Amino acid sequence: MSVQSDTSKGMPGSWQPAVTSDPLLRKHGALGRPISRVDGPLKVQGKARFAAEYPYEDICYAALVFSKIARGRITALDTAAAEKAPGVVLVMTYRNAPRMKAPSLMMSSPSAAGASDLPVMQNDEIHWNGQAVAVVLGETQEQADYAASLIAVEYAPLRAVTSFEEAKRKPRQLETLLGEPPILEIGDAEGALKASEVQVDNIYRTPRYNHNAIELHAATAVWKGDELRVHDATQMIDLTAGQLADIFDIDPSKVRVTSPYVGGGFGGKCLWDHQILACAAAKLAQRPVRIMLSREGVFRLVGGRTLTEQRVALGANADGTLNALIHTGIVAMTLHNSCPEQFTFPARHLYAAKTFRLAQEVADMDMLVNTFMRAPGEAIGTFALECALDELADKLGIDPVELRKRIEPENDPTSGKSFSSRHLLDAYEKGAKQFGWHRRNPEQRRQREGEWLIGMGCATATYPYYRFPGTAASIRLTANGRVTVSTAVHDMGMGTATAQVQHIAARLGIPADRINFEYGDSALPRGVIAGGSTQTASIGGAVIAATEVFIEELIKLAGNALPLAGLSLADVEPRDGGIGHRDDADRFETYESILRRSGRNELVCQAEAPPPAEMEAFSMHSYGAQFCELRVSEITGEIRVTRFLGSFDAGRILNAKTATSQFKGGIVMGIGLALTEETNFDERTGRVVNASLAEYHVPVHMDVPQIDILYTDVADPQAPMGARGIGEIGITGVAAAVANAVFNATGRRVRELPITLDKMI
Known part of the structure; x- marks a missing residue:
């Protein structure tokens, strides 16, 4: 039945x-207990198959050739040597690739999953340095890789905009900022700023960041007649299936995508060119195809967080109450994607102020499209906002935690909606007590051990609730x-x-x-x-x-x-x-x-x-208080984070063990965002030059201190199960807490990430 x-x-x-009548809000039982992962035994036994591990008879392996210019056309493409190489099954270029529709940008329709709306290998045009210009299929991966190295490509370059400074001269106003108005003004914020007793007005900058999940981006594609089966490393199964059906012009019922295990995503495991190319090559060769990007390939084909330039200006009275909150700026994008890195969103909901001006523009560049990366917008928006708030606290001579208490709003400060549930101050109180915030010396350079200057910093974490x-x-x-x-x-x-x-x-x-x-x-x-x-x-x-x-x-x-x-x-x-x-x-x-x-x-x-009617009726967010202690060498400028504590208000915690792991993982990524990670983009050529983990520095074991996690575990009565999302809030506020601790230790304000040695010497 x-x-x-x-x-x-x-x-x-x-x-x-x-759902205040939901009995689960009054019961406990299995909900909340630190139960070990149900998929753990399969993973430790090696029985959990990932996208590149599905065996198929007669399978072949794909290798890609990447463009070397930022914009232009292919004038010559010599594949003869590759086609004659041992074990080569097929060489696919725009000349022989199946005809395919261009992807649709994600969020543009119920089945759209494209990070870019550019056609994939359908013509001789080049749109970024690293675009795939050829696919080689081999009987083994090694044979495919070798044959790909034999392909010779010549280009006719066109003028490309690869300089952010140049792109900023022609800013573009977005029609929408992920469904929200790109400009939000309440009162005369600039006038209120000028009239305020105390003012903070600074520019904060954040660089590009790249996705580097443990599992490389991969897919296994198989055609049976006009039916397509794809084993993918994706975080959007249904959208990928629908989008592939549209690209290849087949009935959606004939596309099946599976992705039971993904080795990290964080926003980067969506639909990129490599899955589409694998499906196209499998169709052309009439054989199953496996593609797994190299680490360099991830940098060439998979976008990450874009760079930003943000202005935060705060106008306050002597008691700390805000007369003006201004957060504006610009991000780099292309004309072919829809991820604007909405850094102004935290300022819309966190603090009470009499006037607001929140706005951001876009500078278009010829580059790989950027995409969502853990807490897009909020991760870097909180860096600027929370650093500015720390600067204001220092000017006022008010403790940073106390300042946040004084500007805590009763309702959402820009929409006027009631909060569904907000216990941010409780999170601050509990976090400060356990962290030992009372031991912080408000004067800079006052705590040291030998050459090491010691400092503490805090910042607010926030991420919206979505259903x-x-x-x-x-x-x-x-x-x-x-x-x-x-x-x-x-x-x-x-x-x-x-x-x-x-x-x-x-x-x-x-x-x-x-x-x-x-x-x-x-x-x-x-x-x-x-x-x-x-x-x-x-x-x-x-x-x-x-x-x-x-x-x-x-x-x-x-x-x-x-x-x-x-x-x-x-x-x-x-x-x-x-x-x-x-x-x-x-x-x-x-x-x-x-x-x-x-x-x-x-x-x-x-x-x-x-x-999700609750999203319309209430202002719904997860919150947190991030506390950092670190040491800075007065001789070398080296920064060592020694302690970190995150205290979160994220509604009901469904599993104490997995939730704690999520919070810690976000904080680790936040430490990388603050101190070690940066994508080096050569503006002369538009090429990423540190396309490996040898040169793109993610935090390693020695970079990560003991991390303590607290949470209020107060159910949100408007959310199913009383739970709000926790996957992204952990990274928010971390960079600001680190930067504020650096200031407390050294007296030096660093307003540009990452905080590397050269900025400390």
């Missing part, structure tokens, strides 16, 4: 945005009492499957070891991307809706026989492997018993979550 729900018609599946519409889930109950919940979502190592098993166990009142959470396959009910910290709430909404349908169907199957006769959904609650009356413990029956009496072997129910 299979049942589906249309949530647009009300019950069943009528979960509403205000995407259209997420669906199915529940399957079998006669042996096992439950399988299915939805096409992702687990990139953050513990999605584990947390949802706990959620489903608590929701249905059955042990976690009797639940299977099925995900990572576009053949399952439509899921949601793993981005924007959206998955937890989106899956939760779908599971709630499916659970209501499931319980209603069980009541129907129970019929008029006791003990459930005459009861409705409102009368019962799941518990102890069955459903029972809320107020009468004797009126109870197990799921297996109901199924057995009905003569059925299984029950399958599916429902879609209702639209």
